[in-house]
Amino acid sequence: MTQVRWASKKSGGSSRNGRDSAGRRLGVKKFGGQEVIPGNIIVRQRGTTFHPGNNVGIGKDHTLFALEPGYVHFYKDPQQPKRRFVGIVFKREDTLPIPFDQPKPRRFDLVDLTAL
Template sequence: MSHLIASALTTARRILTASEPLLNCQRNASKKAGGSTRNSAGVVRPKHRGVKHKSGTYVQEGALVVLQNKLRFHPGLNVRIGHNGTLAALIPGRVLVTTEKVEPNMEHPWAQKTYGGRDIDRIYKKYFHVLPEPQHYRFKRIG
């Protein structure tokens, strides 16, 4: 046993007293390689849907009032509905939100799918209207 220790010491002295640099050094990784995480799959970018302008706010022409997929909110006065259900202002003015009774045409397949099996007498939905600002009447007639 002492013979093994003596040979290890002589080998160590030879390495330490060598005039040439050590070229066979190897550095090991200090951390494990990063693997995939389990909870990253299925993360989607948020779509930011919903009401963009509340009742009483001023909007410009073409401003989006509501972003929606299904017809949750209905277009009212001076509001158009886009092909994907978005509601946009047709004129500049103030937004007014009302709750009104809906009388759907039950012969339409969309109405059957949405309101089928419900009591039609008690269906209320929110309507978004854009009311124009009142103009001043300080015009001077010429001629």
């Protein structure tokens, strides 16, 4: 058997599309009913998919975080039905949003006197 040699081939160049960036780890970090302490990140997001509600702050990159200790509660406000809100309640059985005719609860079972 004789050996056959074909035309030499240039080595393959690198393609232009073969790269990707790592995922950004976005999404909900604390779910409804979970206990949080001040500073805990609740949602990492791009833009405001979720809006900050009671006792929740928002960072410059739209990260939502707890301002007070309590339990996470996701809800929709009847005044703004297209927006989804995230709030912190102090007791697990409490609900959001708080009706306008009721005073806002504060830490240590105090009541907001300006609402009376």
